[in-house]
Amino acid sequence: MKKSFAILFALILSQFQAQQNAYYQQAAQYKMDIDVNAEKFTYEGNQTLNYSNNSPDELNVVYFHLYWNAFKPNSMMDQRVAGQGKNGDSRLQKDGISRLASIPKDQEGAQNIHWIKQNGKDLKFEIQETVMKVYLNESLKPNSKTTFTMEWDAVIPQQIRRSGRNNREGVDMTMSQWYPKIAEYDYDGWATFDYVGREFHAPFADFDVTIKINKDYVVGAGGTLMNPTEVKGYDTSASIKADKNKATWKWNAKNMLDFAWAADRDYSVESFDVPQGPKVFFVYQKNDKTKVWSEARPYVTKYFQIMNSRFGKYAYPSYAFIQGGDGGMEYGMCTMILGESKEIEDLMGLMVHEGSHSWYQQMLATNEPLRPWIDEGFTSYAESIVMHQLFPPTDERPNPFVDKINAYRGIVQKGIEEPAVWLGDHHDNGTAYSFASYVKGELYLVQLGYIVGEQNLEKIMTEYFKEWSLKHPTDRDFLHIAQKVSGMDLKWFHHYWINTTKTIDYGIKDVKYDTKSTTITLLNNSQVPMPIDFSVMTTDKKIITYQIPMNMTHTWKQKDGYGDFTTEKYWPWTQKEYTLTIPYTKSQLSLLGIDFSQRMADVNPENNFVEVK
Template sequence: MKKSVAILFAFIISQFHAQQGAYYQQSAKYKMDIDVNAEKFTYEGKQTLDYKNNSPDELNVVYFHLYWNAFKPNSMMDQRVAGQGKNGDSRLQKDGVSRLASIPKDQEGAQNIHWIKQNGKILKFEIQETVMKVYLAEPIKPNSSTTFTLEWDAVIPQQIRRSGRNNREGVDMTMTQWYPKIAEYDYDGWATFDYIGREFHAPFSDFDVTIKINKEYVIGAGGILENPSEVKGYDANAKIKADKNKATWKWSAKNILDFAWAADKDYIVKSFDVPQGPKVFLVYQNNDKTKVWEEAQPYITKYYQLMNSHFGKYVYPTYSFIQGGDGGMEYGMCTMILGEANDIEGLMGLMAHEGAHSWYQQILATNEPMRPWMDE
């Protein structure tokens, strides 16, 4: 009987794999140039995206996520929160009323696409709130690549959920889900989820990101800072290079799901190396409410050693814990967490939970909107 069950199970698994075909992952390479107007909480962006179709399918359209378009009254996110009543997420509502409903007009999130091209040819596109559908000039055949270029401008939204300006701890900018991001294409088809508050799904990508911002700001990000001697915060002997009062930050990252960053004038940066582990950066506002961050190094070191021994080595060279956002949320090579804590136990509990997502979601790239149980 046991042998029959085993044979049946093996047959079912083989049929499942036969239907899906050979395993594949799409891949992307982003090059972005960003110019931030910190006084107005806006920025202008240019993007070049090299996209590789490793699937067996010919693609005639592609989709991009424009997450910040959710942060305005009457959006799908607003309607979802309003429908939850007083039992909803307290970060998104006050006294049972959606916070999105009262966002001032000049603080509504926006990602305004000026144009998009494929291999130099202008493309037609349609936007439905947080999803942009792009009609291709030429199909992307299996195992072939194409290049998209686009320009856009954006308004950094009032901080409601994860992203935004002026979070409740006074961090100026939490820049997550902040750029036009190509959707994942896999066995389930295009992952074109409207952004109503859940999490994310994306192809592994390389990032080359240049950010121009007022020279008084310090940036924390998930990636490698290529010019620490030219900007504030990372090198005690830095000589800040500025043009029209703006410093230029150069970041890179390879084979991650998303590039996230945050900026504040009051950030300090502390770093240390974990033996057989990553270089860890702590980026936070230095004040009486964040004193426990000074105690974190030995606990974080032990944490990475424990995770590496039980779940496999952390595969990236750096990791940043950044004060920002509205609670805790993981991204490639970093996490955004609220930084004010009464004790090291509370701070480390949050750091450990979000840091563990580096294994369970960020390395495995599970589909969080469809299968949140796989990483939470």
């Protein structure tokens, strides 16, 4: 009996430990040496990659991304753009025709792999468009490490999307997604989405990157420059060390998803320190078209202070805003953005959005090709909050999200909405993708705040950062924290908002005034059930709110941040009508309505209010 009990206890303990240690993440260390031919827009690369398999699975193959292979005629990206026509990404087309189709032969993107080895032994590999499949000679056991070495050369493509040469603002080289990058491996398997225009995913990695380039170039990058006195632009006392006509730039970065850089002969570099971090770099062409950058420093300082206090402390030592993209695109410790802006608010909108991806893409590193609404939506939520503080609106808006809610209503009315759950690259309509990922992803948090209360939402966001920073969370992990903090069942909300295009539409059906009270009948006109904040304004301008819970949450909102309320009997989600009687007469009331805060994304708000006359 004793022996049997001991065996049983050991089995239970091992299962418990397996459950406790179920989460894992892979790790990589890159050492790269790059030699750039600036005249021909090519480079030669040599890479050593130490890779840790922290999974419980034995790996017999690994995958690398070769993103630049997309930038050529008849690539999968070209085919996708051509297939979508005017419904696709306008930046990838002109007059509905793919811009990739006309890339000259000598400007086609290419990453030509000469060889790859594992622990010094040659490996077989095959190129599948923008994905390279590598067959291992030695299987990679669970919790073990291996070393890959690789040599390749690359042609910097014509600038079409994010990467490339000679972008529309005249920056010579935007070097993003520029190296053979190992794919992420997790419980869902290898993240090997073909690159056809959208986002990226990768394991956390350390980077040691040496770049040789003509000595008259200035390089901006997401990382720490290890030799600022030996190169141009970063130190006024610099004595440029050149190997013939080339300077050597040494960059280092720890625990990031990627390493991006840009190079131009006309770059200026400015830097300043945000109290409690980070150090910020502006790398841009200083001219009349970029003069608003000179106004940005105090706004950027306040931006990082707001983000650090509201959403979690930025984890890295520096951040660089680099003029080098075709709009804006986030990378580790930097972003590539357009530099030419007429107004400081426009420039800051771009900087705030891309900078906020340091939280919701870099530190909280969800799989964006798989779940774009988390990264883009949560980033847009932070952007709305910060911009509301940096540039307070001149009108009296009830909340920072009014414009996004109105935009969402517009897309619903057009009838082109697509579910947020769809894969980023697999939306049929470019506008529908943007609304599903950016707008609906942002409104996911706005609706969540309406349901659980704003104080609870702030706790959810900080707890999410605390538990999952520098890891790879999923929407299930976020939902787990939201339910834990609020005490509510929220699976129903997550399903409706992310997996469907069903809408919220509540209205006031009837109002009856009696001698001592008023009775209001509310109606759910659509498919998504919600708790309801019903408010009245008295003739002496007092606002009284009645919170009507929805039964599926099982626990009711206690506080909100938009004023006190009285909790009423719950409204079953199967019940179309709800009757509420309040102790006010017609002569005491001036206005009554649903959601005075205007946070609920009701697609038909016209029937939500009644003016008492």
